[in-house]
Amino acid sequence: MSVLAQRRRARRLARMRVYNLRYLSARRGWGPFHPADEPPQAPVVVATAHNSEQGHDSDGESAEDSSERSGSDMDSESSDQHASDEDSAASDAGSAKEPSSAAPAPAPAPTQPGLPSDAQLYPDWAYLAAIRTIVEANLREAVGPNELNGLLWLDGLRMGSAPMDISEGAPVAADVAEPMVQFGQLKGKERAQSVNLGGPGASKPSVTIPGEGWDWAGVTGVWRRCICWMDYRDLVLHNLSSQFDETSLQEAVRIVPMRLRVASYSPSSVAAYPDRPTIHFEGETAGTSANNQVRKVRGSVSVIADGSVKWAIKLEDSSLNWVSIGVQIGGPTTAMGVLGIWTGASHERVEPLGPFWAWKVG
Structure with a gap:
């Protein structure tokens, strides 16, 4: 794709995300934040078994290649969610499906029912x-x-x-x-x-x-x-x-x-x-x-x-x-x-x- 075509595509996908009327909610503090009850998870590192001499996993694929392919798959999945008309809250939840031991500790309870405190908000x-x-x-x-x-x-x-x-x-x-x-x-x-x-x-x-x-x-x-x-x-x-x-x-x-x-x-x-x-x-x-x-x-x-x-x-x-x-x-x-x-x-x-x-x- 040309630079111009890339910019047009990025602009269209950005509009689909930003102008989504379903995005803003009290759970997000009415701003560009993750839902307070779904804080972002830390990146999940997937350990793969590999030969210590050749650096390959059991299927013969190098760990580096596997990581690159997984990142590409994640980008593709993110783009599909980005282009859908589903509630963007589901998209946020989809990016953190796997549990992580490094997840943030629970934040304090909100000061008002339904409206999170600043201590519960993370930027989207x-x-x-x-x-x-x-x-x-x-x-x-x-x-x-x-x-x-x-x-x-x-x-x-x-x-x-x-x-x-x-x-x-x-x-x-x-x-x-x-x-x-x-x-x-x-x-x-x-x-x-x-x-x-x-x-x-x-x-x-x-x-x-x-x-x-x-x-x-x-x-x-x-x-x-x-x-x-x-x-x-x-x-x-x-x-x-x-x-x-x-x-x-x-x-x-x-x-x-x-x-x-x-x-x-x-x-x-x-x-x-x-x-x-x-x-x-x-x-x-x-x-x-x-x-x-x-x-x-x-x-x-x-x-x-x-x-x-x-x-x-x-x-x-x-x-x-x-x-x-x-x-x-x-x-x-x-x-x-x-x-x-x-x-x-x-x-x-x-x-x-x-x-x-x-x-x-x-």
Whole structure:
């Protein structure tokens, strides 16, 4: 297959996974996580009998060849599950059929019935990879591949690679989100000025933040968030048909600015990470409509069972509330940013959904 054909196939399979209306559930914490009652198993290592001199098993097949063939079979099985219209929860369970002695210890009971605690959540990396595939493909079409170098830079996976606000205090409440600008529109001096929280020479007053903690996730600052969605009728139709053909499917793509600041802290949600308290933040963002109406956002950043960083962003509107839940790729303060899924805050069965990618710019 050509590179273009591979990208088209990967995009179609990613859409089938991400836009699956059956995926999100309370068992997953309404985010890109494995079901709390089905934590991911450690990889199963199958021991094969082999001749110590020749390195072959009883059927004459080398252990290396057997391992390679098994991996290929697993990839094929994963692709078949990926392309089916079955509940994705069954797909997750299918990847961990064999028991393992190295399975994680049971997590604490959930704080609310039916809703798992952060200590019970593990990232669904296959789903997160599908989110990235979709958003990256949409951005390539919307702004061009050259504008994506910063997001695709592998050093962006390093902790501390994102811009950090190390000044004392936080932006005052009067600060509001700047008007929406397209990715890559500002350059040089204009871009530097656009991410200055207080303006040239502006001083920031000290703000008392409730709770004990520190901004270990680098929340405070200016962000960009790319959100994607398809027409709701297409979403339902493609879920029924399982087609998701690129030629007949159109997605909307918007890049909106966010300005966030720490509002308070609370103790870590996972006992193993006491140095990472839960960060509660607030801020502003531009809307996706033509008038770019400024809207309030609030949310939290916390650590989950394996140490990954979970983001929960709630956008408050006069008529509708939307929630975005994601995982920071590479760990806290990485330039790669946060990948996740957005949907209605009420989590009704008919709620639309779509992928998002957020990254810090200042």
